[in-house]
Each structure stands twice: as C-alpha cells, then as structure tokens.
Amino acid sequence: MKLDPAIRDQVLATVPSLRAFAISLSGNVDRADDLVQETLLRALAHIDSFQPGTNMPAWLFTILRNLFRSEYRKRRREVEDADGRFAETLKSHPEQTGRVEFNEFRAALAKLPSDQREALILVGASGFSYEDAAAICGCAVGTIKSRVNRARTRLSDLLAIDNVDDFGPDRATRAVLAGGGRN
Amino acid sequence: MTTGKTVNLQGPPANEVKADEPEAMGKTATHRKAEVRLGREIQARIGQQLRGMYDEVVNQGVPKHIDDLVRRLTDQDDGVA
The missing domain is CATH 1.10.10.10 (Winged helix-like DNA-binding domain superfamily/Winged helix DNA-binding domain)
Structure with a gap:
C-alpha cells in the first residue's frame, strides 16, 4: 500500500511507546515485539479506518490491547x-x-x-x-x-x-x- | 550512605523504633507519622519509577526489523498488508 508518509511517520513515532506498553502487558520483550508487529500489520491493513487528525497513539494502543486481550483469553493457562x-x-x-x-x-x-x-x-x-x-x-x-x-x-x-x-x-x-x- | 542497622523513622529519640525490635511492627504514633511521610515520598517515587521503567524501553527507539516492516508495507503500490 502507498501510504501518506506523514501517517507512516506518526505510526513509527508511536512504536517506542507502544513497545513499552506491550512489555508492561506481556512481561516479555520477545512476545511484546511480536505483539507490536501484529498490531502494526493489523493497523496498516485497516489504515482507512484511522481518521487523520485524531489520536494515532490511542488508536494503535487500542489495537494492541485488544490483540493482547484476545490472545490472553485463548491461552488461559499462560494468562494465569x-x-x-x-x-x-x-x-x-x-x-x-x-x-x-x-x-x-x-x-x-x-x-x-x-x-x-x-x-x-x-x-x-x-x-x-x-x-x-x-x-x-x-x-x-x-x-x-x-x-x-x-x-x-x-x-x-x-x-x-x-x-x-x-x-x-x-x-x-x-x-x-x-x-x-x-x- | 546509611548503614542500615536501623530504619530511620525520624521520630523523637526516646521513641526511636529499632528495626530489629518486634515493636516496630506495631502501630505506634511515631510509626504512623512515619508512614504518612513515607506515603508521600513513595507516591512521588512511584511516578518517577514508573516513568523510568517505561522510558528505559522508549529510549531504545524503533527496532530495525519493525522500522523495515513498516516502511516495506507502506511503500508498496499494491495493497499487501
């Protein structure tokens, strides 16, 4: 996909904080990086649903949290x-x-x-x-x-x-x- | 550097609570005052530590494989993502 570089830069600018949040959720750097990667894939696939001018970090954090929560439910043993x-x-x-x-x-x-x-x-x-x-x-x-x-x-x-x-x-x-x- | 022989509760010397004494576990007035003071200090530290922990990761920036991934996905003319 050809994406407006300004939007792409907003995504990239959020990555460090997104990683820190992912680590705090999962407690594991490797898993956090997988989570960030999956979040970005999903976000970029649905970038049309992002409204330019709204809060990019909040949008990405929401996706990451939802991914984590659904994965969390799937792996109940790990969750505990x-x-x-x-x-x-x-x-x-x-x-x-x-x-x-x-x-x-x-x-x-x-x-x-x-x-x-x-x-x-x-x-x-x-x-x-x-x-x-x-x-x-x-x-x-x-x-x-x-x-x-x-x-x-x-x-x-x-x-x-x-x-x-x-x-x-x-x-x-x-x-x-x-x-x-x-x- | 404090030696750590006693926990300094900064109470009047007569009421000084020694770390090794079981009475330190009780809720003496001195102890309670110290708790309030500690509570404020700890509250300030919570904010500091929280940001310190978080920023330790933030300061690592964008890992190269993630930067590459985003650029690759957003540079393509046909949608792949």
Missing part, C-alpha cells in the same frame, strides 16, 4: 501466570547499584491486578489523559480514575510495608529510602 512472568523479567536484571530499588518497584507493580497496572501505566507512564485511557480500555473515565487511584494506593502500601515493616536482607536500601534519599 501473566503476573508471574512479569515478575520473572526482574530476574534478568543484575542487581547493580540503583537496580535494587528499581526491582523492588517492579516487583510491587507485578502484584497489582492487571487492569489496575494497565490503567496506571497508560496514565502515569504513557501520558494519556483519563479520557484516552478509558477509550483504549473500553471503559468509563470514572473506572480508569478509580483503577489508577487503587493502583497508586496499593503500590504505596506495598512499598511502605517493604520499607518500614520488612526487615529482610535488603534493609540497607530500605533504610536509605526511609531516610528520604541517597545520602
């Missing part, structure tokens, strides 16, 4: 382990300085229900408005707001518990965090 696999990606990161706190955050994020994690990422990391995030997830704006709030509260609880009550092997790091920064 989705959060586990998300946590599994933590292990690929060596515990370098600065990584410990980061991994603690990822582990906490992995404990969130997937709908809350997804809402938090769309709003807090991808930078979508509540309205766009609601359109992407096919739910009401109020639902997105409440998911984001619950996600923030739960993360805050998880990280606070880790820092105040949990005196595991990592407490030097936790003490630094509890002390309010790196000294």
Whole structure:
C-alpha cells in the first residue's frame, strides 16, 4: 500500500511507546515485539479506518490491547501466570547499584491486578489523559480514575510495608529510602 | 550512605523504633507519622519509577526489523498488508 508518509511517520513515532506498553502487558520483550508487529500489520491493513487528525497513539494502543486481550483469553493457562512472568523479567536484571530499588518497584507493580497496572501505566507512564485511557480500555473515565487511584494506593502500601515493616536482607536500601534519599 | 542497622523513622529519640525490635511492627504514633511521610515520598517515587521503567524501553527507539516492516508495507503500490 502507498501510504501518506506523514501517517507512516506518526505510526513509527508511536512504536517506542507502544513497545513499552506491550512489555508492561506481556512481561516479555520477545512476545511484546511480536505483539507490536501484529498490531502494526493489523493497523496498516485497516489504515482507512484511522481518521487523520485524531489520536494515532490511542488508536494503535487500542489495537494492541485488544490483540493482547484476545490472545490472553485463548491461552488461559499462560494468562494465569501473566503476573508471574512479569515478575520473572526482574530476574534478568543484575542487581547493580540503583537496580535494587528499581526491582523492588517492579516487583510491587507485578502484584497489582492487571487492569489496575494497565490503567496506571497508560496514565502515569504513557501520558494519556483519563479520557484516552478509558477509550483504549473500553471503559468509563470514572473506572480508569478509580483503577489508577487503587493502583497508586496499593503500590504505596506495598512499598511502605517493604520499607518500614520488612526487615529482610535488603534493609540497607530500605533504610536509605526511609531516610528520604541517597545520602 | 546509611548503614542500615536501623530504619530511620525520624521520630523523637526516646521513641526511636529499632528495626530489629518486634515493636516496630506495631502501630505506634511515631510509626504512623512515619508512614504518612513515607506515603508521600513513595507516591512521588512511584511516578518517577514508573516513568523510568517505561522510558528505559522508549529510549531504545524503533527496532530495525519493525522500522523495515513498516516502511516495506507502506511503500508498496499494491495493497499487501
């Protein structure tokens, strides 16, 4: 297909963020890249249904999310382990300085229900408005707001518990965090 | 660098909660105050960490095979996609 280069550039410009979202959904870089590729194939095949001037990122994110969800339903066994696999990606990161706190955050994020994690990422990391995030997830704006709030509260609880009550092997790091920064 | 022997809750010294003491698990007033403060700090960190994690991927840009794919599909005169 011969596509308006401006549209093509909008598609390409969305790819990095689309990949980050795909990784956060699938917890696996290879699978995320497959998902992105399939999303792009589908999007380009139906590019006529994209209205120029509307939100290209939101359109592509919606396609990717729908693909992921339908695949998710098909592979139910894998689905149940989705959060586990998300946590599994933590292990690929060596515990370098600065990584410990980061991994603690990822582990906490992995404990969130997937709908809350997804809402938090769309709003807090991808930078979508509540309205766009609601359109992407096919739910009401109020639902997105409440998911984001619950996600923030739960993360805050998880990280606070880790820092105040949990005196595991990592407490030097936790003490630094509890002390309010790196000294 | 903090040594990590105790968790610094920044309470009055008399009420200082030592990490190794089981009382630290209880909800003392000092503890609660510390929780509120930690809650705010952690809330700010959540945003930072979330964007940091996400941007780590975003900064990798467009993988070459995906760039090639999009250009190949959009340069053809007859629809293949």
